[in-house]
Amino acid sequence: MENDTATEILEATHRALCRRGYADLTLGAIADEADRSTSSIHYHFDDKETLLREYLDHLHTRYIERIDAVDGGTSREELGSLLQRAIGEVEPASKAPFRTALLEVKAQAPYDDAVRERLRAFDEFLLGRVEDVIADGIESGQFDEQVDAAAAADFLVTAVIGARTRNVALGHSADVRKSIARYVDAQLVAKEPTEATR
Missing domain, CATH: 1.10.10.60 (Homeodomain-like)
Structure with missing residues (x-):
């Protein structure tokens, strides 16, 4: 073609x-x-x-480009930018026809293996990227060494997806960015500077 x-x-x-x-x-x-x-x-x-x-394959390619374009000076900054990009604009569903349509497409996933497979690719890509940033932050001493990078990434991606879904389905527009930032500061950021960050 x-x-x-x-x-x-x-x-x-x-x-x-x-x-x-x-x-x-x-x-x-x-x-x-x-x-x-x-x-x-x-x-x-x-x-x-x-x-x-x-x-959906076309959207996935564009999604990867948008997420890969995120960069930050520190792991904390990069994680914040990455999650903000993933959350996108919080606005009423009436002003977000694409998100509404995409939610309809997602509703097909339980019944259509091909749709589910493609949506899983979006999820796994974001999850992997968030986990990598957290792991880098742990290694550099910016994030606490006790943090489980995979579990933290799973929680954050679930929060992002939940926030987008509530926004589209219910018009819920609470600023989840602040809640996520508080979680990162309270649960991930190292309380004492390590040798790597001194």
Whole structure:
């Protein structure tokens, strides 16, 4: 498939998903967004499910680029920036059609192995990145050596995903960033400077 055509169709899928939601997403709606015929969409993708999988792969590539772009001077700063990027903007669901549509897609995971596999890739990537930053912080003495990097990363990623889901599903807009920062300061940051940080 030509790269330009693929990108155009995937971007049209994004627009159609945001406008219509998952339940009303059809190849016809995507074709309308792409200003193409349905047959031209069928030429590249067999069905909506195949296109959705490709779209999730496309999102995953962009997600990796966004998360990999996060950097910080210290492990604490990098962890804060990484979690802030992962949380994204906290806003009412009515102003976040993409997040609403993505939540609908996530609801398909228990019934669709291919969707679940792709969503797991997002989760594992973020989890691994957070765990690596925490492990680096422990090694450098910025974080307490008693911290279990894997358990802390799992808790933080769960908090981020929960905050996003509550925001979309319930319009809950509490600033979870402050709670996460308090957790990091109270549970991860080394209380006494170590040789590595002196």
